[in-house]
Amino acid sequence: MSDDLYREQILEHYKNPHHFGELPDADITQEGDNPLCGDVVTLYLKLDDGRLGDVRFRGRGCAISQASASMLTDLIVGKPVQELKTFPTKDLLEELGIQISPARMKCATLSVNTLRVALNGDAGEEE
Numbered sequence: 481m482s483d484d485l486y487r488e489q490i491l492e493h494y495k496n497p498h499h500f501g502e503l504p505d506a507d508i509t510q511e512g513d514n515p516l517c518g519d520v521v522t523l524y525l526k527l528d529d530g531r532l533g534d535v536r537f538r539g540r541g542c543a544i545s546q547a548s549a550s551m552l553t554d555l556i557v558g559k560p561v562q563e564l565k566t567f568p569t570k571d572l573l574e575e576l577g578i579q580i581s582p583a584r585m586k587c588a589t590l591s592v593n594t595l596r597v598a599l600n601g602d603a604g605e606e607e
């Protein structure tokens with residue numbers, strides 16, 4: 481895909497985010513923020529027999545942070561929790577598909593860092 485198509489895809493996720501909302505019966509609710517700008521992503525995770533049975537997110541912030549959260553939910557739903565504890569940041573960056581400048585890296589990784597905190601208690605090495 482060309483950069484333009486990736487940008488379009490990011491905007492589409494931003495405007496119509498997947499798995500947007502809350503899970504009232506979530507097993508884990510985790511908020512993460514980008515201290516540089518105050519943008520927020522909250523993940524709601526429902527576990528089901530060792531897997532991520534369902535996921536929702538709420539957030540506010542820039543297109544990259546919110547679109548990457550939406551993309552992340554597509555990538556992680558149904559996956560084994562054990563696997564998700566070390567979900568590679570690069571998988572999400574690949575899904576975003578565009579070159580992320582160092583200044584925007586916090587935007588792009590907000591959701592995946594929040595996932596790591598949710599499942600491990602901290603964001604680990606890849607923060």
Ligand code: FES
Nearest residue numbers: 517519542545587
């Ligand atoms: Fe705040 Fe991107 S500018 S997360």
